[in-house]
Amino acid sequence: MPELPDLTVVAEQLAARAAGKTIAEATAPTPILLRATPAELAGLAGLTVGSAGHRGKFLLLPFERDGQTVRLLAANPMLAGRIWLIDDSRERVRARTGLRLRFTQGGELRYVDREMLGKLYVVAPDQLDGIPSWSEMGPDADDPALTLEVFRQRIRRHPGELKPLLRNNRFVAGIGNAYSDEILWAAKLAPFRKRSTLRPEEIDRLYEAMRSVLYDATERLRELVPPHIETQHREFLKVHLRGGQPCPRCGRELRQIGGEEATTFCRTCQPPF
Ligand SMILES: [Zn+2]
Known part of the structure; x- marks a missing residue:
């Protein structure tokens, strides 16, 4: 599942390699993945790709007319959705391709989702709040505005065990199963610890670990990911x-x-109290 560091680097790559390209044609070979009407999809033709970004577990791709963003693609890849940048549009279209954006300059962007669990929304810039759970999202886990002081305040409102807490996008957005394990190991906190048992210094340690793990992973991914943004590196x-x-x-x-959604931890470094 792409998490915040993955999406950061994919967005950077899209901003560097797709921004400024004009959409010749937008199609949805596997339409069930796309929450947009055929007319909304066809309406992307002629628009120019803007600078990609991300919010929580969504990748955001703006489409512009005369320099103004008029539409946004918000892609939530869930487990297995991947964005591909294809140089040659004649390249075989994979099964479960939810979106193709063919560029007038050649090449195209494709969204492929092996598990079909992801969702693509095409919305006006002021309609993001209409996306389910969007308006409830907490700050991105790497947001500069999420200072230690803000983190201390926010965490008080969220009870329960630490692993689900970190994965709760209402608390902080963008952390999933993989990075929650990494952060808790770095913070030397057991995943099953209850938030209510944390001492103040442990809350601070959790914050520092969250920031450093995400920062280090993003740096590493900047080296590993290009040019194959469809490949997830773990x-x-x-x-x-x-x-x-x-x-x-x-x-x-x-x-x-646990099985597919496994939790990995060290019983010695992450004691249960
Ligand atoms: Zn250990």
Whole structure:
């Protein structure tokens, strides 16, 4: 599942490589992934791609006319949605391609979703709040406005265990299953700890770990991802899905529970109290 560092780097790549291109034709080979009418989709033709960004787990791609953003693509890739930049439009169209944006300058952008769980919205810039759960999103986990003081305030309102707390986009947006494991390991906090048991210094440690893990991952991904923005890189993660391997800090065996949505942690470094 693309999380904040992945989306940051994909957005940067799109801003560098797709911005300024004009849409010749927009089509939806697998239309079920797209929340837009055929007329809204056809209306993208003639618009120019603006500078991509992200918000929480959404990738945002603006479309401009005369320098003004008139439409936005908000893509929530969920588990397996991927954005491709294709140089040659004659390249075979993969199964489960939810969107093709063919450019007048050649090449195209495609959204492919193996699991068909993602969603694509095409909206006017003032309609983002109409996207389900959009208006409830907390600040992005890497937002400069989310200072330690703001984090301390916000976390008081959210009870429950730490792993679901970090993944709760109402608390902070953009963290999923992989980076929540990485952050909790870095903070030396057990994933099952209850927020209410955290001492003030542990809350501060959680904040520092969240920021540094996301920052370091983004830096690493800037080296690894280009030019293949459709490829997700997780090989540099320290603990997530490394159950049974030695903890990089203490050398004890990492524990892993759960199946597809696994949680990996170190019982020694992340004590349950
Ligand atoms: Zn350890």
